Amino acid sequence: MLNKKSVDDINVKGKRVLVRCDFNVPLQDGKITDENRLVAALPTLKKLINDGGKVILCSHLGKPKGTPKPELSLAPVAVRLSELLGQEVKFAKDDNVVGDNAKAAVAAMKDGDVVLLENTRYREEETKNIDTFSKELASLCDVFVNDAFGTAHRAHCSNVGVTKYVDTAVVGYLMQKEIEFLGNAVNNPKRPFVAILGGSKVSSKISVINNLLDKVDTLIIGGGMAYTFMKAQGEEVGNSLLEEDYLDYAKEMLEKAKEKGVKLLIPVDTVVAKEFSNDSEFKTVKRGGIEPGWQGLDIGEETRKLFADAIKDAKTVVWNGPMGVFEMPNFAKGTMAVAEALAEIDATTIIGGGDSAAAVNQLGYGDKMTHISTGGGASLEFLEGKELPGVAAANDK
Secondary structure (H helix, E strand, C coil): CCCECEHHHCCCCCCEEEEECCCCCCEECCEECCCHHHHHHHHHHHHHHHCCCEEEEECCCCCCCCCCCHHHCCHHHHHHHHHHHCCCEEEECCCCCCCHHHHHHHHCCCCCCEEEECCHHHCCHHHHCCHHHHHHHHHCCCEEEECCHHHCCCCCCCCCHHHHHCCEEEECHHHHHHHHHHHHHHHCCCCCEEEEECCCCCHHHHHHHHHHHCCCCEEEECCCCHHHHHHHCCCCCCCCCCCHHHHHHHHHHHHHHHHHCCEEECCCEEEEECCCCCCCCEEEEECCCCCCCCEEEEECHHHHHHHHHHHHCCCEEEEECCCCCCCCHHHCHHHHHHHHHHHHCCCEEEECCHHHHHHHHHCCCHHHCCEECCCHHHHHHHHCCCCCHHHHCCCEC
């Protein structure tokens, strides 16, 4: 059980609070095209403002790779955040992030004021977690709050390094929710516990499969990674995605599931196409029936039913990765069926970031899920049972 101090355990009145947020939002011509991450940060920010803290925000945006790139400035975020919070968010424009502008802005703060620093990745020290930049960030504050789960699996200056130089480091509401759902649901689930894994590669989910087989009652495998499991059982997969190097691993996992008494389900029918294109000719074939020259792009109708049935009585479900090529309408039906099945059950349903989160939101099932993770890579590492540096760095209760 992870028990970290949160913003509810401290009083920040009159104190300077540095908050690491995830404002890595998509920008087009200087306009924010999806502000979900800004909205998600509001509860933590309002709490700190209402408590009378001097709230200093920092975040990365994109990959400027240690050089200031005007198109990756956080300036538009300050403008939109001001509107969302209903008060001015002062933007400290400094290419070196903690420059004269930032220092002056912080020195002039009154209780309840908000300042936003420039993109932390303008500094090359950031991603290398080099002390000089961590110290500079720490020099601005008395208290540190980490609310950026999306980067929790990386040890950078603005989420881990800075904690070495402040006495108080806690998590915000978003981080707290992620720890509670992802960390604790997996380690202490209400049963039956079902995990659904999709996406293209077995290689990226190896440790996840291995860790979950020790914990779940049922493991469902769909998406591109299913073909490596089919091939491991001697079935032909045509031109489908296949990771030859992982056939032995897939065999081992099938064995492990047997030993542990875990139900491991892979597709019983597949929607195959001639080309990797939505306009391609396609048909559904039974298990083992993929012919040379054809490639699997989605799970078939029987599999959709099989997977939905396997979810029906679950009490905890974790889903990471689509069932097919979700961005092509003809091959999105499997992913839609899983989202629909999850929306209908009475269980704790946890969506592990990335494509599954996008799918659930696009299909309008977002509000039917217990928790949609804000971090793709971070949520995967949590499901692998790894300790995340950004979480570990916060003070324990």
